[in-house]
Amino acid sequence: MERCSHASAIINGDSTSPTLVVIGGRDKKNQLVNECLLFDSITTGQYSCRKIPLPESVTGRYSHSLTAVTMSPNCVWLVIVGGCKEFEWKDVGGGKEEPMVTFITDTNRLIMIIELVYSEAGEWIVQSVLDGNDLTSKNYQEKYQSYSKTRTWWMDQQIEYPTEREMKLQRYIQSLHQDLQVAHESKVSLQEALVEANKQVKGDDSNDIMSSVLEEMRQEQEKLIKEKQIITG
Structure with missing residues (x-):
């Protein structure tokens, strides 16, 4: 559980309590933490933690950003951006070492989207993982437009306009x-x-x-x- 330079976000569903999602980071030995954790019911003080299977292209990073976009009452998109993929100490002479980092520059990994849906079993599951190629595809554009219309309608229902x-x-x-x-x-x-x-x-x-x-x-x-x-x- 010990880690640093990870990214986290809060998931708010229509019928669920707030859930904390944590992706990536480095451990105390500066090794990549290739995992995604979900902490359910974080506001109750009796939360549970479980791992969500995701490809290393998503979790194998640190110092990145992560945000949760609610697309519908039971669907959340986790948008992960940038970060670094390696960390090592390099000998620069004179008995000195300096940290060397390698930034993620691969356009397929630079921006990725994890689509989470709330299942009938009462838990968040991964529906799909979209990389850079997917984000420029026609299928993604159609899916986004469909979700966007649903999201606009749903958000309007949450607003109480004064008479x-x-x-x-x-x-x-x-x-x-x-x-x-x-x-x-x-x-x-x-x-x-x-x-x-x-x-x-x-x-x-x-x-x-x-x-x-x-x-x-x-x-x-x-x-x-x-x-x-x-x-x-």
Whole structure:
């Protein structure tokens, strides 16, 4: 299980808990880890781990990238890109060694897609593995277009668009927020002005004026707050 420079992604299905997929990497001896692991039910704390058989052209790499694209409720495409295929220490003289890496440049391996489907047995299985040649074929283009239409429809079902009434309520609530903000700012400004005026006016009249104005502002704010509670309640 010890590894580094691997790639991982989360698979989210329509009727499954999140699953973590891990591909490739290097072990503590800097050897390639040619395997793909699936960790089921990772959010429950009682996950299980199993290996998924994949060709070495997919798993035999490190420092690569991996992303999971949900094509339908029960189909996920794992897109794996780039990486390195070898790691070794080279003697550069003077008793020194430097790490030497070999990047993947083969166009057939540079970008690959693993098609996973959720089976009736309740587990993810490999449906197909597509390399560079497959990605330029007519069959792939037709498959992608078919999945793309399904994915667009499925994603639209996940979005809850607001109704016209909900949009009107939202706009009205925003308007109330603005009115409350203006009322608050006006109250603060008025308080400052009254305090300044109070310094210049002597007698009990100044206190009466301030109390009267502040009471009017308080009533106005309470009115706006009640309107908001009625709308949102």
